[in-house]
Amino acid sequence: MLAVLALVAGCSGEGADEDGGTLTVLAAASLTDVFDRLAERFREEHPGVDLRISYGGSDGLAVAITQGAPADVFASAAEEQMAVVTGAGLAAEPETFAGNVLTIAVPEGNPAGITGLADLAREELTLAVCAPEVPCGAAAGELLEVAGVQARPDTYEEDVRAALNKVGLGEVDAALVYATDVAARPDRVDGVEVPEADSVVNDYPVAVLDDAPNPAAARAFVDLLLSDEGREVLARAGFRAP
Amino acid sequence: MNRETSRVPAPLLLPAALGVAFLLLPLVGLLVRTPWSQLGNQLAAPGVGEALRLSLLSATLATALSLLLGVPLAWVLARSRARGVSVLRALVTVPLVLPPVVGGVALFLVLGRQGIVGSWLDDAFGITIPFTTAAVVIAETFVAMPFLVISVEGALRAADARFEDVAATLGAGRWTTFRRVTLPLVAPGVAAGAVLCWARALGEFGATITFAGNFPGTTQTMPLAVYLALQRDPEAAVVLSVVLLAVSLATLLLLRDRWLGRGAA
Amino acid sequence: MSVAASVDAVRGSLRLQVEVTVADGEVLALLGPNGAGKSTFVRILAGLLRPDRGRVVVDGEIWDDGATFVPAHRRELGMVFQDALLFPHLSVADNVAFGLRTRGMRRGAARERAAGWLARVGLEELGDRRPAELSGGQAQRAALARALAGDPSLLLLDEPLSALDARTRLAVRAELRRHLAGFAGSTVLVTHDPVDALALADRVVVVEEGRVVQTGTPVEVSRRPRTDYVARLVGLALLPGTGAGMLVRLDGGGTVAVAEETSGPVFAAVRPESVALYPTRPAGSPRNVWPARVVAATPHGATVRCELAGQVPLVADVTAASFAEMGLAPGAEVWASVKASEVAVYAR
Numbered sequence: 001m002l003a004v005l006a007l008v009a010g011c012s013g014e015g016a017d018e019d020g021g022t023l024t025v026l027a028a029a030s031l032t033d034v035f036d037r038l039a040e041r042f043r044e045e046h047p048g049v050d051l052r053i054s055y056g057g058s059d060g061l062a063v064a065i066t067q068g069a070p071a072d073v074f075a076s077a078a079e080e081q082m083a084v085v086t087g088a089g090l091a092a093e094p095e096t097f098a099g100n101v102l103t104i105a106v107p108e109g110n111p112a113g114i115t116g117l118a119d120l121a122r123e124e125l126t127l128a129v130c131a132p133e134v135p136c137g138a139a140a141g142e143l144l145e146v147a148g149v150q151a152r153p154d155t156y157e158e159d160v161r162a163a164l165n166k167v168g169l170g171e172v173d174a175a176l177v178y179a180t181d182v183a184a185r186p187d188r189v190d191g192v193e194v195p196e197a198d199s200v201v202n203d204y205p206v207a208v209l210d211d212a213p214n215p216a217a218a219r220a221f222v223d224l225l226l227s228d229e230g231r232e233v234l235a236r237a238g239f240r241a242p
Numbered sequence: 243m244n245r246e247t248s249r250v251p252a253p254l255l256l257p258a259a260l261g262v263a264f265l266l267l268p269l270v271g272l273l274v275r276t277p278w279s280q281l282g283n284q285l286a287a288p289g290v291g292e293a294l295r296l297s298l299l300s301a302t303l304a305t306a307l308s309l310l311l312g313v314p315l316a317w318v319l320a321r322s323r324a325r326g327v328s329v330l331r332a333l334v335t336v337p338l339v340l341p342p343v344v345g346g347v348a349l350f351l352v353l354g355r356q357g358i359v360g361s362w363l364d365d366a367f368g369i370t371i372p373f374t375t376a377a378v379v380i381a382e383t384f385v386a387m388p389f390l391v392i393s394v395e396g397a398l399r400a401a402d403a404r405f406e407d408v409a410a411t412l413g414a415g416r417w418t419t420f421r422r423v424t425l426p427l428v429a430p431g432v433a434a435g436a437v438l439c440w441a442r443a444l445g446e447f448g449a450t451i452t453f454a455g456n457f458p459g460t461t462q463t464m465p466l467a468v469y470l471a472l473q474r475d476p477e478a479a480v481v482l483s484v485v486l487l488a489v490s491l492a493t494l495l496l497l498r499d500r501w502l503g504r505g506a507a
Numbered sequence: 508m509s510v511a512a513s514v515d516a517v518r519g520s521l522r523l524q525v526e527v528t529v530a531d532g533e534v535l536a537l538l539g540p541n542g543a544g545k546s547t548f549v550r551i552l553a554g555l556l557r558p559d560r561g562r563v564v565v566d567g568e569i570w571d572d573g574a575t576f577v578p579a580h581r582r583e584l585g586m587v588f589q590d591a592l593l594f595p596h597l598s599v600a601d602n603v604a605f606g607l608r609t610r611g612m613r614r615g616a617a618r619e620r621a622a623g624w625l626a627r628v629g630l631e632e633l634g635d636r637r638p639a640e641l642s643g644g645q646a647q648r649a650a651l652a653r654a655l656a657g658d659p660s661l662l663l664l665d666e667p668l669s670a671l672d673a674r675t676r677l678a679v680r681a682e683l684r685r686h687l688a689g690f691a692g693s694t695v696l697v698t699h700d701p702v703d704a705l706a707l708a709d710r711v712v713v714v715e716e717g718r719v720v721q722t723g724t725p726v727e728v729s730r731r732p733r734t735d736y737v738a739r740l741v742g743l744a745l746l747p748g749t750g751a752g753m754l755v756r757l758d759g760g761g762t763v764a765v766a767e768e769t770s771g772p773v774f775a776a777v778r779p780e781s782v783a784l785y786p787t788r789p790a791g792s793p794r795n796v797w798p799a800r801v802v803a804a805t806p807h808g809a810t811v812r813c814e815l816a817g818q819v820p821l822v823a824d825v826t827a828a829s830f831a832e833m834g835l836a837p838g839a840e841v842w843a844s845v846k847a848s849e850v851a852v853y854a855r
Contacts, residue, residue, distance in 0.1 A: 426596040
């Protein structure tokens with residue numbers, strides 16, 4: 001145990017080269033599946049790098065970085081949180097690597113027969129959207145406004161997972177959630193494509209932090225994310241190309 | 243004149259003081275961080291009064307429901323010699339250990355549209371419970387009732403059962419005995435349990451937001467409003483928390499004087 | 508014959524087999540040591556416990572015979588417990604009115620009747636008090652009023668005086684005696700204090716280890732106890748033996764001269780005040796003289812009661828003065844003598 005710690009300390013002390021040292025990635029929770037898969041690939045290519053990924057809410061991660069948490073890469077679920085980090089002068093030139101759009105999640109088999117956003121105005125429908133205070137709620141509000149739909153939500157959920165759970169339990173007929181969330185729950189939730197969704201795309205930016213202890217490895221990870229291979233993994237998880 | 247024995251023994255003093263500090267300091271922190279100048283604005287904000295009113299109403303209804311169901315349950319737990327009562331007692335405390343969000347999901351599985359009882363209610367009467375104020379009350383009752391049951395059961399166990407024998411020899415049947423003797427005897431315990439239950443219901447978040455959802459005016463209670471405010475405007479969240487605290491403290495102090503005061507005398 | 512009860516019940520390690528009858532207006536005392544099953548018996552009479560087998564009939568009405576069981580609250584009875592057990596949340600007057608109200612009397616009438624009963628037990632001023640504000644004696648009087656207010660046909664008194672201090676007990680006992688004299692129904696009094704039994708009861712039933720060992724009037728029981736327990740309670744030395752003319756050959760060895768001719772199994776009973784102690788064998792020739800050793804000495808009013816061990820175990824009362832003169836103390840060797848005419852002898 002002590003030996004391992006010594007090794008780790010030694011590596012991070014030497015730090016900087018593409019095939020060695022420790023690489024710390026802070027990523028939005030919605031990226032968990034994608035980054036886990038990419039991490040496997042990355043470790044194959046860079047066996048010398050000790051890759052560690054910490055998932056969490058983007059806002060929490062952004063605060064952690066501004067408070068001095070040592071990290072190499074920050075991948076955010078929204079530009080707003082990336083702006084917190086760049087605004088503090090801790091990263092420059094974030095790159096957008098993916099986009100997420102809203103979709104209508106319905107219980108398996110779509111019992112209420114929902115075909116598009118217009119259906120969300122139906123009175124007998126039980127509808128969940130995210131609360132306007134959280135990012136997916138803001139996006140939902142914007143989308144409904146763009147589409148000119150007077151939706152009648154029965155509940156404003158605290159986050160996307162909560163909304164999705166209610167769909168999974170069959171307790172609501174529909175929820176406005178991200179396409180990636182539907183892709184992650186293939187068993188009990190179906191998605192209804194929303195053409196208008198393209199007008200409200202939530203961009204995912206990534207940046208190598210200025211104070212990255214291991215910038216070379218950090219760059220390699222971001223390159224992998226931006227590569228065709230990265231794109232493919234993202235697409236499979238329901239993300240759009242930027 | 244003070245009783246000599248009511249003075250605090252020295253070895254208890256330090257831990258007691260630490261206990262007070264431990265409970266009080268977070269409260270102080272909250273008060274220090276409260277942007278008092280915003281208080282007026284926040285209180286006037288639409289939805290805050292509504293959330294407060296809904297919180298007080300639903301917590302009170304949940305307490306009433308808990309009394310209605312919980313006092314008889316406590317009696318059974320305290321007095322029944324039937325086998326399985328100890329298992330029942332353990333089950334009653336399940337909501338205490340269950341993460342409230344899981345409790346909310348469990349409520350869906352029973353009372354939700356697709357739930358065992360809920361689907362029948364829907365088919366037979368067209369009643370759906372989730373996302374209604376009734377769902378708030380049910381979620382709060384589920385989480386808060388064990389506090390009442392445990393408190394009343396303790397009071398019943400401590401009460402002298404011989405009074406019930408006396409009542410029987412004076413012509414009182416079991417029901418009369420319960421109403422006119424047992425219940426008055428354990429009234430302080432019932433009151434303490436009801437206060438605990440009410441306080442827990444007032445602060446309930448997880449089961450409520452899961453089972454009842456969050457809609458201003460029907461299901462958005464203060465804790466839900468506080469949580470969501472925290473996402474966008476932490477200062478507003480602090481103000482709302484302080485308001486909730488002030489109202490609940492005022493209520494409890496008022497009740498204490500009128501209600502517990504007499505029981506303790 | 509107002510109450511007839513026979514009970515067979517197992518409680519823990521005790522098997523209770525008791526059969527009693529109580530006439531109208533009669534006070535029956537159940538006397539026995541703690542754990543003898545007396546309280547279990549009255550609780551069965553009250554309907555608070557069900558016997559394994561038994562029969563309780565009151566005024567011709569079957570309360571319990573295995574098939575029929577009248578629950579406690581439908582039995583016309585009143586019960587007074589050792590601790591008064593007044594309901595702490597009700598005023599004294601409401602306590603007394605409680606049984607009247609549960610049996611359907613209107614509030615006003617019940618209040619009036621309760622006030623009357625409080626006056627009869629001397630508590631007319633205290634009806635508005637809370638039970639916690641009463642002294643022990645006052646509380647027990649209120650409990651008696653509460654039990655009697657409903658005009659029961661059976662009154663059960665379970666150690667009603669034993670929680671009171673000695674002085675209060677005297678006063679309450681006298682009062683209880685007065686009320687029992689005026690009570691038309693049957694009374695069963697449970698006590699381990701022979702004074703209660705002797706002062707209050709018309710008839711005494713001695714219960715030991717779940718069984719009736721003696722029944723009789725207070726005088727009979729106190730003069731002619733049939734067990735060591737009762738003998739000790741009434742302060743007699745009880746010597747079982749076999750009658751042989753004017754002698755009794757004691758089961759434990761030795762003989763006692765008596766004043767009447769007997770035969771067969773008998774008890775010889777000796778009162779402590781009849782026993783004289785001497786430091787040496789007394790001169791003259793009293794027929795009942797035995798060597799003995801003092802094993803215990805306890806002050807008893809103006810005298811000291813000495814328990815004696817020896818072939819004939821006796822109890823002797825000596826004045827404090829002679830106790831000191833003779834230098835008596837546990838361990839002292841003495842001679843004990845009793846006149847034959849002072850020995851009670853009766854068939855076993």
